[in-house]
Amino acid sequence: MQTTLKFRKIALLSALSVLVIAAGCGKQHGKSGAKKVSSVTAAADSAAAATKVPFALKEGKRLYSQYCGVCHGETGDGSGQYYGLTPTPANFTDKAFMKTLPDEVIFKAINEGSASVGKSNMCPPWGKSFHSEEIEFIVAYIRTLAGS
């Protein structure tokens, strides 16, 4: 009885160890795959890695440039290409000002228009034109404009 159990254990374990070694080898193969890099492509790849921006911010930037930047300025400083507005558009690069603005308020101002948060009616409501997630992208991007 005892011998059979021992025998079975040994058989099982040796089979397993073969499997494990095989699996380990597989892993090593994987690692050695794509490590040889020329100087040219290395430079290009590191550049690509440096510009790896989350989807939300990329999409937020695209939407901001197309719809918001006209008044609020490409950099968010409120100047815009489209000057001469009274009152002047909000300045998203002003750190002190941005601290007073919770995300929910920015969301609401975009969603329902600036009048909904007690400002002028100059910024229209975008809620029926964008998906709420798109407005979240824009809010996320606006947050980056004041720097960290």
Add this chain to the structure above:
Amino acid sequence: MFFSVLLLALSVWVVWDDEFGLRPWKKYQEEYKTLKQDKLEKDYRRAVVDFQRAGGHKKLAELEAKLGKAEAVFQSKDNQDKYSKLTKQMDTAHLELTKSQKELRDFRGQFLETEYYYTKTQQPEYKTKMDVLQRNIDAVGLRVAAQQKVEDSIKGSLYALTAVKAGIQAEIETLKNGLEEKKEKIANNGKVPIEIKQIHIKDIDKADRCQSCHIGIDGKSQVSGKQPFTRHPASFVYLDHHDPGKFGCTFCHRGQGRATTSTDKAHGTVKHWDEPMLEGDMTQTSCLNCHGDIKGLRGAEKIIKSTELIKKYGCYSCHKIPGYETVGDVGPVLTQVGTKVNYSWAINWLLDPKKYFATARMPKFFFSQDQAESIADYLFSMSGTTRHDVDNTKSKPDAKLIEQGKALWAQSRCNLCHITGGRGGNNVKVYAPDLSKVGSKVNKEWLFNWIKNPNAYFPGTKMPRFRFTDEQINGLVAFITTEYQDEEAEYKYVQPVEINAASIAKGKDLIQKFGCYGCHKLQGMEDMVQVAPSLKKQGVTFLRNTEMREKIGMELSSIGSKPVDMLDFGKLKKSIPNDRLSYIKQKLRDPRGYRLGLRMPNFRLAESEINELSSVLYGFTDANVPTRFLVPSRQELDRMAGVSSYKFTGDFAKVIADVKCTNCHSIRGIGADYAPDISLAGSKLQEGWVRKFLENPDMIRPLLQQMPKLGLTSGKPQAKVTMPKFNLGQQKVEDTNRSDVDVVINFFQQELVTSDIPKVIPQIKTITLDEQIAKGKQLYDLKGCRSCHQIGTDGGALGPNLTNVGNRLTQGFIFKHLENARKFKPDIVEPNYGFTETERIYLTNFLMTLKLTAK
């Protein structure tokens, strides 16, 4: 002893590795469960607080008692009788209404059909039929309205009976605020088993286990923004239209969907796996698998932009690429180039196009001086026998003539497409040549003929014919050839030199070897009639049309799925990663780098362009795409249905071949997006305004013209640009008796109309028109329209100036535009305000009063 310990250690390791080491997804699922638990509990606690604040169990008991009483009242015999009687009435009324509605739909359908035939054929019998149908529609419409009223009144009575009960029920729901469901969710979360999650899609043979780690990818709400727990970004675009249960993950993202033992393996970034997971912007390359036409496709913005590069550099000229068979040549016709340019210029251009101007699209072929001369000799001998240059600075034109030319240059907006001195060229996609040094390149005679009729030299060119008088053209030629000179230009052949026959033969071989005819039409000459007898005597021959049809490059239709083993890394086998993407990028960076003898020229692309272009090439695959995934383009649909695609016909085709409206505007899917899409111009614009505008274009959207610049440069906007003055309305269209403006207007009214835009808007009878206009004005002020639109000089300059909108747009268009501006232009800046119909009527009536009176 030693072996027993080893065995024991090994066995512990074996069990551990099998249970955890090779199952990383277990850890992730556990962690996700905890994160989700936290979130659900938080939600629940907040709901409990809200519940207590709103009155708690005491309030609930009160409401339930109230509900019991209301139920008893509703159950009384009297009320029950009433209720069943009303339900029966409702059933009959609804049946009748549905019948009438169907009848109305049928009549409307017939009407549209008849209207279609009428516009096609202009037969009066259709008109009569339309009138009869319209009468039917009106009659049935009245009936529907009456029946609707009856149904509404029954509905009202029914509602009155149940209102009290429903009110209390709603109150209870609000009070509880989904408390029980929330509790249940927490309990359920604990029960979720830890297991491999697999999607199996038979027809594409995919078994994707990605969700074993990316557990929250299709969740309704975000549990954590961390990988691998995050939700799919913008799932309202991607997942909502591509149900993961039907598409899986790796069909779009690639990677090794079956692998579960490590992240690297699952993402396919391991040796011998040819399809690593696509990252970042590269992912959009997969849109090309199924979508025949990605123009305007939401969520494919990056790949749409990148695809433009294929057109910009004309990859399809040398490589076969499906879908680009009908795109025109990237280079100009060269058959008569000897009558156009200076020989010395041609040599420098052939040696290095980018040296002449930085935006040159022609690649560098690395020709030697000798080779460049041979090619130029061949080209020049097609229209003459000599190498020759003309120095335009030698003949000084009249200063007044130059001044006139300068004014005309500005008025004709030449800089809209052409760059001079680093400025202009806003309409990028036309790829018009930089003219900063053109005065040292072309001769005056050719320039005169070119401006007079560009199609004569280069059929199908994008350059419009401006309908200038000869005197005007003389002015322009004088201005261009004096203003835009190249100070470094050489003129070695002011004294013409005879071309040598041996050099021509060498040029012929080179042209054939490098396939110049891929981009440039080099009309084959079957005989030698156009060539001087002296050359013919020396045995000079030209390429025949049949010798110039073959695409000289490799077919690219499946480059994105070509097995890596079949890619020839040649000399670079050891110095760059042996994967497909690296291969493509390196090929674009240095086309002749892999081995000696390669012919592809160097386009000297920026690294960003290489990334974009390779993402498009990566999308050209022979992937197994089931028909249920395919979204054919309009052309493909037309081809399948056996219909010919939309083409301009008749007199309008003649106008458009001349004026090239589609360089800027899009009409029925043909053309560019630089200027507004005018596919519905007939329904949108008023005839009188169109006539005036075509004869003398004016600015409508002062800032929007700059929109393509946004996000690309940080500089101030360039000079404001309006539509060029094409001098329309002064000449008759070829072979007809009609002016070009009449032809355009007729085309607008016949072809560019839609029944979506009504001719008249609904009337409001309860208040006078003046009162409606006043209310419209109030709305205009209240909604802040003036932040983008100007009336007179008040307001912003982003949207169209509305001072004369009552003369410009039809009331039907304004009315529909206010309902949802994006219906006519999906990426329009104007948001949807959600106006009610009444509000839209007020606003439309107000806007229609805005008219500039004739001076």
